């Protein structure tokens with residue numbers, strides 16, 4: 068279980084996360100959604116103690132992350148953050164093996180089991196063939212899959228993902244999130260694609276300027292009347308056989324008046 072209570076964070080004097088509460092129960096997937104700059108990454112970083120909240124607490128299985136040693140935290144929690152390119156001369160397999168580091172005592176060598184787990188993790192994300200390639204020369208999507216393999220190799224019971232579908236083609240967007248579902252680990256994931264959030268998350272937290280604008284199951288949060296004021300875009304929800312799809316109407320912003328909404332939506336509606 069991951070639990071954050073009353074978390075606030077400020078860069079300098081500017082509050083970018085304000086009094087946010089979040090609970091991810093064991094095995095559940097909680098999605099953090101919201102417009103650019105609404106505080107999703109900042110909130111996620113407080114969950115793995117990369118940032119210390121100005122107010123509030125974060126706990127993993129009822130223990131405060133603030134008091135955990137890095138190795139202890141890494142044994143419990145795997146993180147796929149938005150990282151810059153590494154210039155280190157590592158292969159993809161080396162990067163995945165980094166996920167085994169918390170399981171080794173200091174300066175110990177990898178065991179045969181570590182290599183087996185790393186290879187299996189690469190296979191699970193469809194990237195086994197990349198094992199010997201230089202990580203720095205992989206495409207954005209290939210890198211993303213390798214980083215997810217590293218998180219899998221860590222074998223933690225909690226997973227934090229910051230836009231894991233960034234750079235992935237449509238097939239891998241679904242495959243990676245389906246894989247996360249099948250892992251049955253407690254997950255908090257930042258997602259921009261609201262249709263992916265609808266399909267793969269159990270609960271959603273919608274941030275708007277650092278505050279929780281709505282929280283609950285996708286069916287409750289992903290409604291036009293909730294999303295339109297936050298994203299400032301027309302939203303139409305279409306029920307489908309296995310759930311619903313959201314359609315977005317950029318022209319709604321330009322069209323302005325409510326009277327034009329329906330017509331504009333029909334004319335410009337498109338899925339993401």
Ligand SMILES: Nc1ncnc2c1ncn2[C@@H]1O[C@H](COP(=O)(O)OP(=O)(O)OP(=O)(O)O)[C@@H](O)[C@H]1O
Nearest residue numbers: 078079083101102103104105106107108109110257
């Ligand atoms: N290191 C920093 N110093 C100062 N301000 C920052 C820093 N990092 C982020 N911010 C600001 O904090 C706010 C929240 O940023 P954050 O990255 O958490 O938003 P986000 O919802 O993840 O955005 P996006 O969807 O664009 O990735 C933004 O206004 C951003 O400019």
